[in-house]
Amino acid sequence: MxxxxxxxxxxxxxxxxxxxxxxxxxxxxxxxxxxxxxxxxxxxxxxxxxxxxxxxxxxxxxxxxxxxxxxxxxxxxxxxxxxxxxxxxxxxxxxxxxxxxxxxxxxxxxxxxxxxxxxxxxxxxxxxxxxxxxxxxxxxxxxxxxxxxxxxxxxxxxxxxxxxxxxxxxxxxxxxxxxxxxxxxxxxxxxxxxxxxxGRRTSELIKYAANAFLAMKITFINEMADLCEAVGADVQQVARGIGLDGRIGSKFLHAGPGYGGSCFPKDTLALVRTAADAGSPVRLIETTVQVNDARKKAMADKIVRAMGGSVEGKTIGVLGLTFKPNTDDMRDAPSLEIIPALIAQGAKVRAFDPEGHEARHLLPQIELTEGPYEACAGADGLVILTEWDQFRALDLGRVKELMNGSALIDLRNIYRPAELQGRGFRYTSVGR
Missing domain, CATH: 3.40.50.720 (NAD(P)-binding Rossmann-like Domain)
Structure with a gap:
């Protein structure tokens, strides 16, 4: 055709x-x-x-x-x-x-x-x-x-x-x-x-309903991660325990710094507005939008706490700027909220992302490096923001030698706490 x-x-x-x-x-x-x-x-x-x-x-x-x-x-x-x-x-x-x-x-x-x-x-x-x-x-x-x-x-x-x-x-x-x-x-x-x-109207709504449900699922497990930290539980085990239920499923149950990208932020907001105009508000989605927006800001505070309560004058290495791996899309990426918040508190940021070229325009105040180890060099703390595959198997001994400090804040839970702590890092993850 x-x-x-x-x-x-x-x-x-x-x-x-x-x-x-x-x-x-x-x-x-x-x-x-x-x-x-x-x-x-x-x-x-x-x-x-x-x-x-x-x-x-x-x-x-x-x-x-x-x-x-x-x-x-x-x-x-x-x-x-x-x-x-x-x-x-x-x-x-x-x-x-x-x-x-x-x-x-x-x-x-x-x-x-x-x-x-x-x-x-x-x-x-x-x-x-x-x-x-x-x-x-x-x-x-x-x-x-x-x-x-x-x-x-x-x-x-x-x-x-x-x-x-x-x-x-x-x-x-x-x-x-x-x-x-x-x-x-x-x-x-x-x-x-x-x-x-x-029907045509049903088809249009299916798209928004699907994205809103997935966004809600991400936000749910992020809130469970906060509860896990408060009560001493492990969000990854919670996610596995509920994800094995066929009615729930394991996808989109990965705790992190909040959703971003070209779809979920704008589609959830558009659905909220459409529902309000129709006189049929979608309260769960309204709350999802609010919680996700607040989460990105809260992640900056989490990093500051992990670095001793202040980042004034400190250098922070950041790995990952795009909203997810295997894309160059930075629209509504958590990095766009978290990094400016750290800089506003006096931090200097050095970052690497394999495809995050838009950061030159979107985050002009940071220093972009040619690789992950260059981002670690001289850093008082290291933050993993996007789970690119190449960040999953870093030479941790080399990372430790390159850094000035020992704080490693893993907002994607790609490392095991015991391993990092055994190597001398002050390791912070999400919901564990």
Whole structure:
């Protein structure tokens, strides 16, 4: 099938490349000419393991192309995907849908013949109705079916998630769209992937409900971690004990400094605002947002306590700046709250992250190093903020020799307390 993917951000680029790998003809479209030029040269705008090779292979095969002008690709497409950003709107927390609606206006003038318009962006309930209304207002004769098809991609594992998903959710109001969407995802039949066809508004809500539930699960285990510290229990054993219950499951039960990234913070906030506007408040999610925001700030205080109650004039080494490993995404990362709080109390910060290049702009007051051991050199304390694999097997003897002090604050629980204490570190972890 012929696909036009409007937006070459994280969702659009990964989805477009994967659809091309399924055998479809895909054109990824973006108004940023520089970005399109770099993509044509094989330079990825994001770090996602395996994406560069996937793109290169499908460009070479002629199934994947890039363009700045949407006209030809949209006119020829069986399905046009909207995959542009929906950031939190300043001031009220609602999802900013201006980019989505601008694309809908453009599509209205370009479609030719029956076309399925698919919202891949994460959007509040009712957005599909508005997209349909915009297209019909601009071009009443346009023959389109507007579909909701939310993404469930984890950064760092997005290609596998697209090709081997737990489920595919498709929200339709026009039965003609069912055949098109079924054909697009037909390769997943080999994996017997469940494809859930539902109403469009239900599909839109499924995405928010899923992210809110996972965010709530993370926040729950973080609160249990605080309780474990207060009563002398081990949060990792608590997580294992409850995670073995099939009704609960073990995923997203890892205590840490709070969730971040491009999805959970904005999606939980958008759901709270949508629910409030509908007169049906979601109190659990409201509390989740509040607790997670407070947790990031509390982690800075935890570090200060672990370093003797003051970081004035002290050097702190930080390992990990992105919100999770295997991504370069720093949106709403805990580091963006924790590090400025430490600096405000007089600390000097030296940090390393394999892909956290945005820190040069987002945290200009810190010193970025070329490797983990350089971040340890001369440090009075060392903080592990992101659990990159290369931080899991550090030469602890070398770390100890390089540091001036002995405080090691592990906010991801990747080391065993007895081992670190046996090596002479004053070790602090979360919930243990």
């Amino acid at each position: 012929r696909v036009a993917m409007i937006g070459t951000g994280y969702v659009g680029l990964v989805s477009g490349a994967c659809f091309a790998d399924f055998g479809h003809e895909v054109v990824c479209i973006d108004k940023d000419a520089g970005k399109i030029g770099r993509l044509e040269d094989g330079i990825m705008p994001i770090y996602e393991p395996g994406l560069d090779l996937l793109v290169a292979n499908n460009v070479k095969a002629g199934r994947l192309k890039f363009a700045t002008d949407a006209a030809a690709a949209v006119a020829a497409a069986d399905a046009v995907f909207i995959a542009v950003g929906t950031p939190s709107r300043r001031g009220d927390g609602h999802a900013d849908l201006s980019y989505v609606y601008a694309v809908a206006e453009e599509i209205a003038t370009l479609v030719d013949g029956f076309t399925v318009v698919v919202t891949k962006s994460t959007v509040p309930v009712g957005t599909g109705d508005e997209i349909e209304a915009i297209i019909k207002k601009i071009r009443p004769a346009a023959d389109v079916a507007v579909v909701s098809n939310p993404e469930f991609l984890r950064e760092g594992a997005a290609i596998n998630d697209f090709k081997r998903p737990d489920r595919v959710v498709v929200g339709i109001e026009d039965e003609r769209a069912r055949a098109v969407m079924s054909e697009l995802y037909r390769p997943l039949n080999l994996n017997e992937t469940p494809i859930l066809f539902t």
